[in-house]
Amino acid sequence: MSQPPGTRTGLRTAMAAAGVATIAFYTVAAYLVVLLARFVWTNRPDMATLAWVFLAAMLVSGYLTYRFGTGRTLTGLDARELPRERAPTAHRIVDALTAEMGVARPRVYVARLGEPNALSLGGRSSALVVDYSLFRLLSAAELEGVLAHEFAHIEGRDSLVQTFGHSVVHTVVGVVALALAPLAFVAGGFGRGLALVRGDPERWHRTVPGRLQVGLTQVLTLLLIGLTVFLRAYSRRREHAADDRAVEVTGRPLALARALRKIDWSRESTFPFAPLYRRERVERHPIGRLLSTHPPMEERIDRLRRRAASAGHSAGRTGGLGGGGSRRGESRDGLHPGRPNRGDDGWTRIPIGER
Numbered sequence: 614m615s616q617p618p619g620t621r622t623g624l625r626t627a628m629a630a631a632g633v634a635t636i637a638f639y640t641v642a643a644y645l646v647v648l649l650a651r652f653v654w655t656n657r658p659d660m661a662t663l664a665w666v667f668l669a670a671m672l673v674s675g676y677l678t679y680r681f682g683t684g685r686t687l688t689g690l691d692a693r694e695l696p697r698e699r700a701p702t703a704h705r706i707v708d709a710l711t712a713e714m715g716v717a718r719p720r721v722y723v724a725r726l727g728e729p730n731a732l733s734l735g736g737r738s739s740a741l742v743v744d745y746s747l748f749r750l751l752s753a754a755e756l757e758g759v760l761a762h763e764f765a766h767i768e769g770r771d772s773l774v775q776t777f778g779h780s781v782v783h784t785v786v787g788v789v790a791l792a793l794a795p796l797a798f799v800a801g802g803f804g805r806g807l808a809l810v811r812g813d814p815e816r817w818h819r820t821v822p823g824r825l826q827v828g829l830t831q832v833l834t835l836l837l838i839g840l841t842v843f844l845r846a847y848s849r850r851r852e853h854a855a856d857d858r859a860v861e862v863t864g865r866p867l868a869l870a871r872a873l874r875k876i877d878w879s880r881e882s883t884f885p886f887a888p889l890y891r892r893e894r895v896e897r898h899p900i901g902r903l904l905s906t907h908p909p910m911e912e913r914i915d916r917l918r919r920r921a922a923s924a925g926h927s928a929g930r931t932g933g934l935g936g937g938g939s940r941r942g943e944s945r946d947g948l949h950p951g952r953p954n955r956g957d958d959g960w961t962r963i964p965i966g967e968r
Contacts, residue, residue, distance in 0.1 A: 625812050632809030639802030646795040667784060675780035679773050683734040692722035692742050700748065706757045707741070710764045713862055719767060723748075729876045733763040735772030750879060751872050758869030761859035768858070771851050778847070782840040789836060793829050801826040841904065848906045856913055860920060870917035877910045 657663070697704045703721065711718040719739040726732075726744040734740045741763055747756060766772065804823030808814045817823045860866045902909070 628809045628812050628814065632806045632811075635806035635809060636803060639799055639806060642802065643799045646799060650795070667788065671777070671780045671784045674784070675777040678780065679735060679776040682776070683738070683740055686734055687722060687740065687742070690722075690724040690726065690742060692724035692740075695721045695723045695743070702753050703743070703748070703756065703760075706753070706760055710757075710761055710862065714764050714768050716764065716768050719764075729879045731759050731763055733766045733772065735767065735770065735776075739767050746879065747876075750875050752868075754863075754865055754868040755872035755875070757863055758859055758865055759872050761862050762855045762869065764862075765855035765858035766851070769851065769854065771855075774851075775844070775848065778844045782837070782844060785840065786833065786837050790833055793833060797826045797829045800829070845904055845906055849908045852907050852913070853916065856917060857920075860917065866917040866921040866924070870914045870921070873910055873914050873917075 658666075695703065700721075707718065707721055717739060719733065719741045722740055722742045723745055724742050726742070729744050729746045729750055731741065731743045731747060734742065741760065743760075747759065751759065800822040801817075802822075804820040804826060805814065805817045807820045807822065808817035818827055856869065859869055863869070907913075
C-alpha cells in the first residue's frame, strides 16, 4: 500500500532534519577530537619513554597471563590430577622424560577434552593434560611419543613465547584501534547524517565518510589477521620442532606417527556425519592452513616416516623410555595402528565411568 504524497514529503523532511542534526553533532565532536589530538600532541612524552611504557605493558600482561593462566585453564577443562597408582606406566614415562630432557617434572592431569588430545601448560608450574581416550587408544610406545612431544613444548618454553606473542598482538592492535577510533567515530557519524539527508539511511556506508569508516575497520582487521598469521606460522614450526625433539629423545618416529594416525582417525570417526565432512578439506584450504596452529596431520606423519626411513628405524624397535617394546599392536608396515598392547600398565584401573 503506497503512502500519500504528503506523508512521504513529511517523512523525507523529518529524515533530512535528523540528518542535519546528526551532522551538526558530529561536527562538534570532530572539533573536540581535533582539540584533544592537539593537546595530546603538545604534551606527548618522548618516543623512547612511550616505547618503554608499551613494552612494559606488554611484558606485564604476558607475564601475568603466563603465570596465572595454567590454573584457570585447568579449572576450565575440569582437569583432575592423575594418581600414580591409577596409571603407573604413564607416570614412569613422565619420570623418564623428565630425567632425559632435564626439565622440572610437570604434574599430570586427565580431562575430557572432547577429542583424543594432549596439551602442555606453562606457568607457575608446568602441567600435562591428557584426554581420557588416549589411555584406551594408544599403546605405551605411542603414548611415550605423544608425551615426549608435549615435553618438547615445555623444554622450549613454547607456552611462554606464545603468551608473549599474543600479548604483543593485542597491544599493537589495541594501540592502533585507539588511534583510529576518533576518526572512525566521526566518519561514521557524518556518513549516517548524509544518508539521512539523502533519505536512504540504510546505505550510509556508501557515502564517502561511511566508506572511510569501513576502510579503517578493514585496515584494523587486516592488521590483526596479519599478525595472527605470523603467530600461527611460528606455532606450526614449533610443532614440527616438537615432533623432531620427541623422536630424538625416544628414538621411535613410527610410534609417534602411529599415535598421530590413531588420533586423526579417532577424531574423524567421532563426528556422526564424517563422510560428509573431512577435516582434510580445511587443512588443505590455503586460508585454513594459514590460520591453523598445527601443520596438517598427513604432513607430520610423512615427515616422521621419512625420518624413520632415513635413519633405518624398524617398525618393531624395542626399548625406549617407557619400556614395553613388544611387537603386539604394531602392524606389518609399522604405521597403521593395530590393537594397543597395554599389558599390565595400570591404565585399565581407570573405571569406564571416569574416562
